[in-house]
Structure formats: structure tokens, C-alpha cells
Amino acid sequence: EVQLVESGGGLVQPGGSLRLSCAASEFTFSEYWMNWVRQAPGKGLEWVANINQDGSDKNHVDSVKGRFTISRDNAKNLLYLQMNSLRVEDTAVYYCARGGRWFDSWGQGTLVTVSS
């Protein structure tokens, strides 16, 4: 069974940084597009970023461009989201999700809280 396990969330002050990780197992990680999706408390889903199989194509939602960077390490089966210049409005549960045209597996999420 596909497993995606996020880590790295926590409490950070506005302007701070965090790096999220997503450990993938039970599938060939290097064959899939991967994504980060977030959900603010009580709100809907927002796609944050995606990355293709070899990391040569990356896309980010406009609200995080220049602040967040998605990356991957296929040798370690890890997906990352480097988050800089964090804002209060970045507070959310961050999910990693497998897939390009559809997201067929999701992690359980990691909570990021941006507050002073």
C-alpha cells in the first residue's frame, strides 16, 4: 500500500522558515509527479506546488511564488517544501499527494502554524 508521511510542521513566527518533508514508500517514487496541497483551519483545499518526475519542472501557486520551493530527492524517496518568509495566512495542514493529472494518494498532513 502506498504510504506518504509528512513531517516538519510546527509553530513558527511570521517571517520565519520551515522545511516540510514527505517520505514516500511502497511505490516507485521517481515515476510520479508529486504535489503539496494545504488546508487552512475550517477552509477548503488549496494546491500549493507540484514537481515532475526528475525535478526539472516545478510549479507554485501565485501566493507562494518567491517564498516556497518544492524539490525532491529520488534516491531517498523524499519530497520537500522549503517555506520562507512565512505569513499568518500560511497557517494550514500541509498534505503531500501523489499524481499529476489526479492525486490518488495523500499523506495524513502536517500542521504549520504561523503566529507571534
Add this chain to the structure above:
Amino acid sequence: DIQMTQSPSSLSASVGDRVTITCRASQSIRTYLNWYQQKPGQDPKLLMYSASNLQSGVPSRFSGSGSGTDFTLTISSLQPEDFATYYCQQTYSMGGVTFGPGTKVD
């Protein structure tokens, strides 16, 4: 960016009811439209992909249709485990994937 809208935003239904949720895109997305179900405290679950394809393991009471800008998700006979929030998602634009705002079924 492609904007997605859903209607209704919430609906009240009973077990056995036929439920239809509508999703509309701000421009044609062909059939790059997916549906997800999310229950409180859980991660989302893929129900339908490419507008009308049932994800493996999803009950056949779920169906999807549409192309271009207008899409529907139908639950033919609502079951107790179907009370949840449903989201549509477009992946026509891989550089700007967007979700609809969600429809809560309670």
C-alpha cells in the same frame, strides 16, 4: 488562473437520496476534472478522475459526467458513510491546479 465554482455549497440529504453536485470551470478544461471526498479529520480521497472514471475501490453509486466547463458528481443512493465534503479539481493547467470551494453533504 482557472477558477472553479461548485453548487450548492452545502446540502441536506437523507440516506437513500439521489444527490447531485455541480462544478463549473471559468474556461474549458476538457475532461481534466477530478472529484475528492473529505471527511472531518481525514485526508481527501480520490473518487472520480478525468470527469467520469471511477477510482478503484470507490462504490459504483458514485458517477461523474461533463466536459468543457460543466461537470456533475452524482451519488445515486446516499449512504451513511457518504456524509462528507466534496471537492472538484481541475488539472488542465498543470502550472495552476485549482480546487473548487467544496460542497458539504449533511
